Amino acid sequence: xxxxxxxxxxxxxxxxxxxxxxxxxxxxxxxxxxxxxxxxxxxxxxxxxxxxxxxxxxxxxxxxxxxxxxxxxxxxxxxxxxxxxxxxxxxxxxxxxxxxxxxxxxxxxxxxxxxxxxxxxxxxxxxxxxxxxxxxxxxxxxxxxxxxxxxxxxxxxxxxxxxxxxxxxxxxxxxxxxxxxxxxxxxxxxxxxxxxxxxxxxxxxxxxxxxxxxxxxxxxxxxxxxxxxxxxxxxxxxxxxxxxxxxxxxxxxxxxxxxxxxxxxxxxxxxxxxxxxxxxxx
Amino acid sequence: xxxxxxxxxxxxxxxxxxxxxxxxxxxxxxxxxxxxxxxxxxxxxxxxxxxxxxxxxxxxxxxxxxxxxxxxxxxxxxxxxxxxxxxxxxxxxxxxxxxxxxxxxxxxxxxxxxxxxxxxxxxxxxxxxxxxxxxxxxxxxxxxxxxxxxxxxxxxxxxxxxxxxxxxxxxxxxxxxxxxxxxxxxxxxxxxxxxxxxxxxxxxxxxxxxxxxxxxxxxxxxxxxxxxxxxxxxxxxxxxxxxxxxxxxxxxxxxxxxxxxxxxxxxxxxxxxxxxxxxxxx
Numbered sequence: 001x002x003x004x005x006x007x008x009x010x011x012x013x014x015x016x017x018x019x020x021x022x023x024x025x026x027x028x029x030x031x032x033x034x035x036x037x038x039x040x041x042x043x044x045x046x047x048x049x050x051x052x053x054x055x056x057x058x059x060x061x062x063x064x065x066x067x068x069x070x071x072x073x074x075x076x077x078x079x080x081x082x083x084x085x086x087x088x089x090x091x092x093x094x095x096x097x098x099x100x101x102x103x104x105x106x107x108x109x110x111x112x113x114x115x116x117x118x119x120x121x122x123x124x125x126x127x128x129x130x131x132x133x134x135x136x137x138x139x140x141x142x143x144x145x146x147x148x149x150x151x152x153x154x155x156x157x158x159x160x161x162x163x164x165x166x167x168x169x170x171x172x173x174x175x176x177x178x179x180x181x182x183x184x185x186x187x188x189x190x191x192x193x194x195x196x197x198x199x200x201x202x203x204x205x206x207x208x209x210x211x212x213x214x215x216x217x218x219x220x221x222x223x224x225x226x227x228x229x230x231x232x233x234x235x236x237x238x239x240x241x242x243x244x245x246x247x248x249x250x251x252x253x254x255x256x257x258x259x260x261x262x263x264x265x266x267x268x269x270x271x272x273x274x275x276x277x278x279x280x281x282x
Numbered sequence: 283x284x285x286x287x288x289x290x291x292x293x294x295x296x297x298x299x300x301x302x303x304x305x306x307x308x309x310x311x312x313x314x315x316x317x318x319x320x321x322x323x324x325x326x327x328x329x330x331x332x333x334x335x336x337x338x339x340x341x342x343x344x345x346x347x348x349x350x351x352x353x354x355x356x357x358x359x360x361x362x363x364x365x366x367x368x369x370x371x372x373x374x375x376x377x378x379x380x381x382x383x384x385x386x387x388x389x390x391x392x393x394x395x396x397x398x399x400x401x402x403x404x405x406x407x408x409x410x411x412x413x414x415x416x417x418x419x420x421x422x423x424x425x426x427x428x429x430x431x432x433x434x435x436x437x438x439x440x441x442x443x444x445x446x447x448x449x450x451x452x453x454x455x456x457x458x459x460x461x462x463x464x465x466x467x468x469x470x471x472x473x474x475x476x477x478x479x480x481x482x483x484x485x486x487x488x489x490x491x492x493x494x495x496x497x498x499x500x501x502x503x504x505x506x507x508x509x510x511x512x513x514x515x516x517x518x519x520x521x522x523x524x525x526x527x528x529x530x531x532x533x534x535x536x537x538x539x540x541x542x543x544x545x546x547x548x549x550x551x552x553x554x555x556x557x558x559x560x561x562x563x564x
Binding site (some may be wrong): 076140 | 291358387388389390391426428506
């Protein structure tokens with residue numbers, strides 16, 4: 001059966017993140033229909049895409065995404081994949097999906113891929129951007145049209161100091177200080193390939209970071225720690241001690257999700273097989 | 283009493299335009315309290331600003347704006363003014379207003395002005411921008427993050443042809459073809475100082491227009507007519523005939539408000555007195 005890879009962009013503002021989930025309702029027996037009165041299923045990007053793809057393919061569709069972005073986080077280069085019985089010309093499938101999708105999700109491109117393609121295990125690198133607007137005192141420079149994609153702080157930040165700190169994050173490190181305390185991951189060692197901070201205007205800057213994988217809230221905690229450097233609360237060199245502490249309390253605050261955007265996912269040319277993908281009807 | 287001039291920016295998406303108004307409710311006697319069950323007062327930029335200014339000044343405030351922008355239309359350079367008993371340092375007044383304003387309105391700057399300053403009669407020129415995204419067939423290039431500030435058409439437009447047509451609009455003309463049919467204005471003669479169309483990307487363009495004043499829907503009908511030129515439906519020279527017809531049916535469609543933004547208002551150095559301004563408590 002044909003399998004399709006999608007490059008997906010979305011404005012995360014009105015989504016409860018990427019992954020399908022149901023509103024908390026303890027009274028609802030497992031397997032029962034979602035209870036509308038209790039909120040029903042939450043609106044997620046995966047759910048909206050599966051509905052559109054199901055309507056195009058005339059069969060129930062399971063879509064897998066490379067990155068499970070959180071509530072409010074955006075993407076311009078999410079990678080997802082699904083298999084269906086019908087064969088489509090990729091550009092026509094893209095047009096058919098976009099015609100059915102709400103205006104806060106866009107399919108950028110569709111490719112036909114191998115039956116065992118898995119966007120999770122074949123993702124070898126991911127790139128994120130975190131946008132910040134900053135200005136002390138007056139709130140007149142607070143973002144207006146970009147307020148849903150930019151974090152705002154009423155402090156003046158020094159992007160040069162922040163960029164200096166960013167360099168200390170690059171390389172192979174145990175990033176236990178940069179994830180929530182009771183995480184479920186076995187290893188907290190990750191490789192950050194690149195991390196830089198650049199001014200994009202007098203009161204605007206962006207953090208760009210790429211790595212082989214990111215822990216839960218890792219980019220938002222890194223952004224919060226770099227803001228602490230930028231406002232002069234800690235020195236750029238303190239990053240080394242924060243990493244060494246391997247303790248969430250050593251790092252800065254978790255910044256809000258709206259500044260974060262998944263920019264791209266790099267896939268391995270010949271990735272390993274993945275159980276959850278090969279277990280799809282073939 | 284001190285009078286303040288404000289430069290105001292707003293995202294028009296969730297506003298019923300600039301001007302204060304009440305939801306239609308024929309049963310409600312004039313002067314009665316707005317009926318919440320019938321919708322109550324509609325959310326307008328003027329209403330939101332008057333509420334913030336009233337809370338800062340501790341007295342009821344009337345705010346006058348240079349341009350009564352329509353529902354859904356944005357502004358980055360609206361000019362407004364109000365008088366109050368208390369004297370404020372302009373930057374502090376700006377900060378106090380922004381602290382009370384919702385996040386879709388920002389006061390960019392505050393100036394102390396003459397007691398008889400009137401943003402309506404002293405406005406000698408206004409500049410608007412209309413943003414368009416265009417692409418034939420595939421909807422994958424449809425705006426995502428800028429969808430509330432950009433009009434989208436599934437046709438390919440030629441910005442060079444559109445810019446040629448734009449030149450025919452410049453000068454003193456009777457713009458009766460470019461306003462709604464049953465308008466209330468005595469004269470439909472206006473001067474367009476400048477009108478240009480520029481590509482801002484492969485699938486993006488903007489129309490920039492300035493003039494001494496604009497009729498109801500004038501910029502949106504001009505944008506619709508320029509789109510007709512851009513898609514090849516009419517020739518750039520046809521603009522002359524459309525102007526000469528002095529008939530709304532001769533021009534193109536009224537494009538949707540979200541592409542439109544009031545960029546700036548130019549004020550006369552020494553403007554004439556205005557009845558509605560000088561009639562404010564002095």
